[in-house]
Amino acid sequence: MRKLLSEYSSxxxxxxxxxxxxxxxxxxxxxxxxxxFVNIIDDRIETARKDYIKGIGMRVFTKTGYNAFGSxxxxxxxxxxxxxxxxxxxxxxxxxxLKFATNKEIFKLKPSKDIIIPKTxxxxxxxxxxxxxxxxxxxxxxxxxxxxxxxxSLFNITEEIWRITRSDGTDISFKIPRxxxxxxxxxxxxxxxxxxxxxxxxxSYEILLDKQIxxxxxxxxxxxxxxxxxxxxxxxxxxxxxxxxxxxxMAGVLIHEAFGHAAESDHLYQGSILSKKRKILKGKKVASSxxxxxxxxxxxxxxxxxxxxxxxxxxKITIVKKGILREAISDIYTATKTGASLTxxxxxxxxxxxxxxxxxxxxxxxxxxLDDKLFSKDLVDISAQDIKNFLVKRGILKGRKKxxxxxxxxxxxxxxxxxxxxxxxxxxxxFTKDSVKLFKPxxxxxxxxxxxxSIKFALGRRxxxxxxxxxxxxQIVPVSDSANxxxxxxxxxxxxxxxx
Amino acid sequence: xxxxxxYKKFEEAKNKKIISDYRVFxxxxxxxxxxxxxEEIAGVYNPITFSSEISGDCLVQWQDGLxxxxxxxxxxxxxxxxxxxxxxxxxxxxxAMANFLSSQKYPSVKLYDQKxxxxxxxxxxxxxxxxxxxxxxxxxxxxxxxxxxxxTTSIENVVFTSQGLFESEKSTLCGYVSSYEEKIVLExxxxxxxxxxxxxxKRIFIEQFYSYLTKSRKVKPKEKKxxxxxxxxxxxxxxxxxxxxxxxxxxxxxxxSHFSLNDFKDKKQALRADLNLKYDPTIDFDVGSYKFxxxxxSSQPTDFIKNGKLETPILDLKYxxxxxxxxxxxxxxxxxxxxxxxxxxxxxxxLDAIDEGVIVLNVLGLHTQSSVSGDYSLPSPQVLYVKNGKxxxxxxxxxxxxxxxxxxxxDFQLINFATEKFPGFLIKTxxxxxxxx
Numbered sequence: 001m002r003k004l005l006s007e008y009s010s011x012x013x014x015x016x017x018x019x020x021x022x023x024x025x026x027x028x029x030x031x032x033x034x035x036x037f038v039n040i041i042d043d044r045i046e047t048a049r050k051d052y053i054k055g056i057g058m059r060v061f062t063k064t065g066y067n068a069f070g071s072x073x074x075x076x077x078x079x080x081x082x083x084x085x086x087x088x089x090x091x092x093x094x095x096x097x098l099k100f101a102t103n104k105e106i107f108k109l110k111p112s113k114d115i116i117i118p119k120t121x122x123x124x125x126x127x128x129x130x131x132x133x134x135x136x137x138x139x140x141x142x143x144x145x146x147x148x149x150x151x152x153s154l155f156n157i158t159e160e161i162w163r164i165t166r167s168d169g170t171d172i173s174f175k176i177p178r179x180x181x182x183x184x185x186x187x188x189x190x191x192x193x194x195x196x197x198x199x200x201x202x203x204s205y206e207i208l209l210d211k212q213i214x215x216x217x218x219x220x221x222x223x224x225x226x227x228x229x230x231x232x233x234x235x236x237x238x239x240x241x242x243x244x245x246x247x248x249x250m251a252g253v254l255i256h257e258a259f260g261h262a263a264e265s266d267h268l269y270q271g272s273i274l275s276k277k278r279k280i281l282k283g284k285k286v287a288s289s290x291x292x293x294x295x296x297x298x299x300x301x302x303x304x305x306x307x308x309x310x311x312x313x314x315x316k317i318t319i320v321k322k323g324i325l326r327e328a329i330s331d332i333y334t335a336t337k338t339g340a341s342l343t344x345x346x347x348x349x350x351x352x353x354x355x356x357x358x359x360x361x362x363x364x365x366x367x368x369x370l371d372d373k374l375f376s377k378d379l380v381d382i383s384a385q386d387i388k389n390f391l392v393k394r395g396i397l398k399g400r401k402k403x404x405x406x407x408x409x410x411x412x413x414x415x416x417x418x419x420x421x422x423x424x425x426x427x428x429x430x431f432t433k434d435s436v437k438l439f440k441p442x443x444x445x446x447x448x449x450x451x452x453x454s455i456k457f458a459l460g461r462r463x464x465x466x467x468x469x470x471x472x473x474x475q476i477v478p479v480s481d482s483a484n485x486x487x488x489x490x491x492x493x494x495x496x497x498x499x500x
Numbered sequence: 501x502x503x504x505x506x507y508k509k510f511e512e513a514k515n516k517k518i519i520s521d522y523r524v525f526x527x528x529x530x531x532x533x534x535x536x537x538x539e540e541i542a543g544v545y546n547p548i549t550f551s552s553e554i555s556g557d558c559l560v561q562w563q564d565g566l567x568x569x570x571x572x573x574x575x576x577x578x579x580x581x582x583x584x585x586x587x588x589x590x591x592x593x594x595x596a597m598a599n600f601l602s603s604q605k606y607p608s609v610k611l612y613d614q615k616x617x618x619x620x621x622x623x624x625x626x627x628x629x630x631x632x633x634x635x636x637x638x639x640x641x642x643x644x645x646x647x648x649x650x651x652t653t654s655i656e657n658v659v660f661t662s663q664g665l666f667e668s669e670k671s672t673l674c675g676y677v678s679s680y681e682e683k684i685v686l687e688x689x690x691x692x693x694x695x696x697x698x699x700x701x702k703r704i705f706i707e708q709f710y711s712y713l714t715k716s717r718k719v720k721p722k723e724k725k726x727x728x729x730x731x732x733x734x735x736x737x738x739x740x741x742x743x744x745x746x747x748x749x750x751x752x753x754x755x756x757s758h759f760s761l762n763d764f765k766d767k768k769q770a771l772r773a774d775l776n777l778k779y780d781p782t783i784d785f786d787v788g789s790y791k792f793x794x795x796x797x798s799s800q801p802t803d804f805i806k807n808g809k810l811e812t813p814i815l816d817l818k819y820x821x822x823x824x825x826x827x828x829x830x831x832x833x834x835x836x837x838x839x840x841x842x843x844x845x846x847x848x849x850x851l852d853a854i855d856e857g858v859i860v861l862n863v864l865g866l867h868t869q870s871s872v873s874g875d876y877s878l879p880s881p882q883v884l885y886v887k888n889g890k891x892x893x894x895x896x897x898x899x900x901x902x903x904x905x906x907x908x909x910x911d912f913q914l915i916n917f918a919t920e921k922f923p924g925f926l927i928k929t930x931x932x933x934x935x936x937x
Binding site: 038041044045046048049050051052053054055059066067068069070071072073074075076077080084087088091094095098100101103125128129133150184186192193194195196236239240266269270271333334352354409410412414415416417418420421422423424440441443445473493494496498499500 | 934
């Protein structure tokens with residue numbers, strides 16, 4: 001197979017020669033990314049644009065491990081690229097002279113070569129604007145049939161190509177195709193207004209053309225439009241600590257935000273709840289024994305990166321097995337330093353970004369499962385009433401006054417050092433033996449380890465969770481997560497629902 | 501000049517009648533940055549970094565009246581024919597979008613500082629000295645985890661159109677950030693190299709609060725509705741999320757905003773009658789200032805809310821045309837709007853007047869809150885408890901309310917801080933607390 005971005009082979013060769021002459025080790029990363037974005041409000045195009053990015057990021061290390069970084073978009077101007085490389089070689093040597101921080105881990109890597117091009121059903125240019133427009137208008141139309149909303153559909157298709165070369169001869173190139181579709185719905189009644197969104201993601205135009213995917217999206221829109229008028233009227237719940245049931249979307253984001261970030265090796269090194277004196281607390285019980293957590297994405301998952309930004313193959317990472325901390329999402333720079341094994345976990349959003357450890361597809365697996373035919377259905381087909389009936393039938397509500405069901409997520413945030421998290425919900429339901437009551441969304445927050453230790457069981461097996469993006473250090477990268485259909489968390493005073 | 505290359509390409513396409521009109525905004529940026537994570541200066545996550553990039557945006561009108569838009573960079577110049585071909589595949593009808601300004605009068609706004617430019621060109625020692633100074637300060641008070649960084653950027657912006665507009669501006673940016681265990685952050689973004697005295701003043705203020713957050717005892721007050729002082733960086737985030745975002749001209753026109761077009765026509769009372777919101781991008785060396793927008797619109801001060809009443813949404817050329825109005829000042833990422841009231845009080849006086857309340861130093865997950873409703877339910881891991889005008893302890897809390905309602909209450913107040921441009925907010929809202937264990 002031909003290397004991707006092979007037209008830059010001669011430039012890369014040249015750059016490595018210059019680095020070698022300057023007694024430096026070089027990691028060069030070329031990125032080429034094209035994006036098509038179409039936004040339809042109701043039945044007209046608000047925006048349609050195509051963006052294109054190309055550039056090179058270079059990091060040099062002196063033999064003693066001092067480093068500097070440079071990036072430039074004008075990759076076709078060889079002289080400019082070489083000038084920048086020489087400038088960063090000087091800077092790395094300045095860092096050496098001034099005895100700044102040193103890191104020699106990169107020299108331990110073994111060379112490798114690989115080319116990865118995932119197959120997609122449709123090529124980037126295969127669908128014309130008219131066809132995209134037609135599908136998005138159709139989605140908006142459907143939404144308006146359910147409720148008089150303002151419907152705003154946004155479709156984005158991206159093709160990202162990377163070529164990563166290192167002084168040790170490593171030459172990795174890969175392509176990542178991905179697409180995402182959001183439908184943002186705004187509903188206004190009197191002076192009250194509410195906004196919610198439905199989304200789906202994939203590799204290409206299949207998210208517009210596949211009937212099953214479209215039907216699932218429309219079902220989600222129907223569910224949202226059914227609940228929106230009610231959410232305007234319902235009261236705010238009383239704040240406090242309760243028994244909680246999270247759907248897969250919420251449980252996935254809990255694992256991503258509250259736990260996943262703390263398991264990234266730069267955070268372990270900085271000091272997270274999963275490390276002590278910069279070392280991973282391997283073997284420590286960090287969750288209930290029914291809980292396992294993984295980070296792994298195959299080429300169909302959003303968040304798929306076969307190699308990390310240093311050219312290290314990304315591994316399937318078992319972060320927690322039966323409640324015990326095992327591995328981290330690590331890169332070459334802080335894996336050994338934190339006592340974690342190297343899992344190839346770094347990502348850079350752009351050629352100009354500094355690579356940092358990032359999640360891909362984070363998976364929460366709860367082993368104690370109460371299963372039922374009900375849970376073989378899609379999440380969107382399971383109503384709050386269905387779940388409450390199941391909980392009554394299985395005696396789970398017996399002896400409990402209520403269970404709070406948090407449905408859907410608006411994302412979240414974590415404070416790594418404090419080990420506290422916050423997640424936003426789409427809706428909050430109170431289940432009692434005899435009733436299902438809807439309330440306004442509330443924040444779900446608390447301390448991470450208490451939340452994980454309070455996970456008792458799940459309803460149903462693994463379900464895909466949230467498809468979206470994650471922001472860290474100013475870089476936004478695609479991620480996904482998944483969890484059992486529903487996850488039960490027992491009351492803990494350190495886990496709270498924010499209300500009145 | 502770098503923009504001339506783009507100009508020639510677009511003019512050529514116009515002369516060949518491939519396109520009928522165009523508007524181009526291109527920017528050449530060179531930057532330098534350095535950072536410290538914990539004790540590691542210029543380590544692997546914060547190395548000495550140099551960057552050079554051309555970026556921009558174009559709007560093209562084809563002979564049939566349809567339009568297309570795309571980003572620009574160096575690569576565009578190398579593959580211009582292919583670029584136009586691709587662009588044509590995404591053409592669509594939007595008459596309101598097709599605005600191509602002719603030559604305009606622009607204010608003289610000073611945005612450029614030679615000393616900042618020198619750093620980008622290899623005098624990075626200034627940045628290094630700055631981060632070392634910030635580190636020394638943190639070492640003095642023995643912070644366990646520190647994240648420090650400083651940057652400079654030198655930018656040249658050019659806007660030109662097929663109707664004879666051609667204007668350029670040079671600007672510089674310089675900023676620093678020093679995070680104290682992620683509890684509180686000393687930071688600033690400027691056009692010039694920051695003055696030592698100003699950083700020092702800010703540092704004393706920030707470290708005073710860091711001390712409260714680490715040394716005062718943990719408390720668990722009783723849940724109730726009480727005065728909540730949002731520190732300026734928290735109030736600014738909330739104000740942007742709930743108020744400024746709802747002033748966006750596109751959202752207002754497309755009925756995706758808290759406010760409607762009629763609300764602006766009727767000059768609806770949006771905030772309490774003493775509150776005024778203005779944005780002035782013509783102030784020399786202000787980080788939010790600019791000479792022209794990306795569309796070539798001249799920079800001008802705009803009143804968005806006057807005496808609490810809605811004056812105008814934020815309007816670019818398209819939405820100004822659709823709303824039969826004039827384009828307004830456009831908020832930049834770094835902008836700090838002027839939010840004013842006759843009833844502002846100082847932080848010291850505010851603290852004295854609180855019988856029982858809290859000071860919120862940060863909130864988690866603001867982006868998860870729906871901006872159109874104004875509703876918020878936000879936990880804060882960094883909260884100080886105030887009793888009889890004295891800071892008595894630290895706690896964690898969740899604040900719940902609605903910012904539109906808060907800013908219409910008689911208890912609402914803008915609080916001035918000597919070191920901050922944007923005011924803090926004193927609101928009365930529901931607060932629940934976490935256990936003190």
